Amino acid sequence: MTATTITTEAETFDVEVSARSLGRNLPQRIGRRLWLPMLAMAVMAFAAAMVVGAVRGYRIDGGDARNIETLRQLAAGLMFIGFASVFAAISFAIARILGELRKGGGDLQEAAGRVVKTLRMPLTAKLFLGLMAMAMMTLIATVVAHLGLALSVSESATTLVDSEKWFVVLEGVRRAGVAVYLFAIVLGLATISQVLRFQAVRLRKLPQEPGASER
């Protein structure tokens, strides 16, 4: 396997050259396996958060303040387990698409008896993976903090004033986490756009290249 570049009028692509299709890389294989468990977890967490929110709404008029605050922290924690999971599922589904493009493009070139050229992982893809991991850890940290506060408030270890203060802090942090996740998704989609461009360029060049029998 060697590295080379393909240059068009408008852009240059860094590619790996091989005799056979390279198949899916590790993040793409993980994406294929994990998108569905993440989606299932998101659906369950959203349903649980909705139920806890409804219970809180039922008790908020004249109920025990500590109990209501516990439910608020719990509902926020559950809701953001849902959002962390659904954004992870979206990211894994994008990785799965990239995997289909990488494997399918390689298999097609191999079937045509041509040298297999595969786009090297672009910078947008590397940033996509890094930011996705960062955003997921941020959201999980806020979820753990919300659930910890729910427990702490219910056991009277944290005052209502402190709980309110931490809720405001965590709200800001988890929103930042969501924003980073959304940006990671933009980067993942930008990578798909770049791979599609590369494949169109490659497809147009294939007929002019010598086949296996001519080399």
Next chain:
Amino acid sequence: MSAVLDAVRHPGSARASALPSQLRSAGLAAGLAGIALVSVALVANLAVAADGGTGRADTLAWTFGLTTAGFVVLKSGIALTLVGILLRVRDRIDAAKSSLPALAGPTAVGPGSESEVATSFGRASRTIRALDPLPIHRMARLMWAPMVVMGPMLVAAGLVTSILQASADSAGDTAAYSAWTQGLQFLGEGLVLAGISFLLGVILGELRRGGGEVQEALGVTVWTLKMPLSAKLFVVLMATGVMVSIAQFALYVVAASVSDPTTWFAVLGPLREVGLGLLLSGIVLALFTIGTVLGFQFDRMRTLVRGEER
């Protein structure tokens, strides 16, 4: 926006060939702008977290509006990138049309009778000609742009009411503005996500049309994947998510007029988030379906190139 719509409607134009890269860059720029807006709100939240007075409530009012505006800028970036992907898909279809005749295997057999066949990607139709787009694809082509335009307008209106909320004097006005802010902004976010869902539907429609056209141009039996279960569930989740987003808006309008909306807010908070969650879950299934269709199309192209089945 008109340039984008023109390029989507007239894929062969000179504008359309340069636009995908510009859209990709614009999408990334919108993403960075969204991050910047949310960062401002985060800093403001952290600054007032320990302050228990009305100053904190006022700050939290406008930071809520600003954060949601930041999210919508980010989602608009996603929509722009998806339009770029749509144009790239068309370019790839054109490339396949021009190259496959030279690559396809020699065992030419004329198109057979129309039938259905099971593949490792799901059931597929075998027809002589490319199939027409499905009604949902036609609907998606009509609906994505209005949704992507209306959503940010509603969120901007919500940002204005959040600023009014921050400067309101009475508790009644504060609660009413808060209700309007939440209702408008979450309806706006819901519409932008619906626009993204419709764009994914347009991409799926384009893959179906292009796949059929490439095979028809080759003179082989046209294999088209039948709508997978994931695509059907995507439509259901998207429709439910939009309905929940509209319902939460209507209920917030009611809440704006009641004397003590505390209970309303407690229930509507999770409801509005669940509406967005349903839309996002639908987007996961749409992306999964796109991956499946791509796998099916690569498999079909490989079969044709090997000359195994035409």
